[in-house]
Amino acid sequence: MSKTGKFIVVEGLEGAGKSSAMATICHYLQQQQIVVVSTREPGGTPLAEKLRTLVKQVDSNEQLAAETELLLMYAARVQLLTNVIRPALARGDWIVADRHDMSSRAYQGGGRQLDEQLINNLRSSVLGNTKPDLTLYLDIDPAIGLSRAAARGQLDRIEQEQLDFFIRTRQKYRDIAATEPAIVTIDASKPLADVQLAIIIALNSYFPVSSKEQCNG
């Protein structure tokens, strides 16, 4: 039997608690003897990390066009899919991803209001058949998320956007989560322990023990 790992994605606005969620998921899976590869987007390969720097840095000399931002996100994503995610899944490892395609749909589609058809054409052209088995969407009021992010230090180029941008981004996240399968919405305004419990419940429900054993086999 061919081995295929599972692909789990964590999504949400800045300060939603994705880093904490990643740690919870990785710890939980490793306790089940599952080999976990964690990724982040944009980033996760040497070239994709350079693209991450480009999209996050504040450059007062040249404004990044919204379409350029979109293309850079997908360029980084294709590098990561090709060089890390697909090989890991083929080995039978599990991917735990800090952001994936849903981020572009929410930020560039919702926040930047880029044409949905443009984004969908790009997705269908470059992503192939590799899709998440489960997406955990951490839903947070942008004002709360941004205040958590601000408490950490200097804000990057996207974090410096107006509140309206994040309100649109959140709305797009919620629209996608409400209509597509294999996305679990978690209330990320709750205390960390409640969020962690909701994550474990979702993992147990999507990946009962028998499927984990099969993946290790």
Ligand code: T5A
């Ligand atoms: N982007 C990305 C796009 O526009 N399009 C795309 O296609 C992609 C892939 C990436 C940026 O690029 C954009 C989105 C982003 O703007 P990033 O650094 O990867 O940037 O993502 P951020 O969301 O900016 O990362 P953050 O670190 O801000 O968010 P996290 O990981 O969700 O937040 P986290 O876990 O670090 O938590 C923040 C703080 O809150 C506390 C934590 O302890 C921490 O101090 N916290 C809680 N406090 C109270 N209660 C809870 N439940 C808490 N959970 C966490």
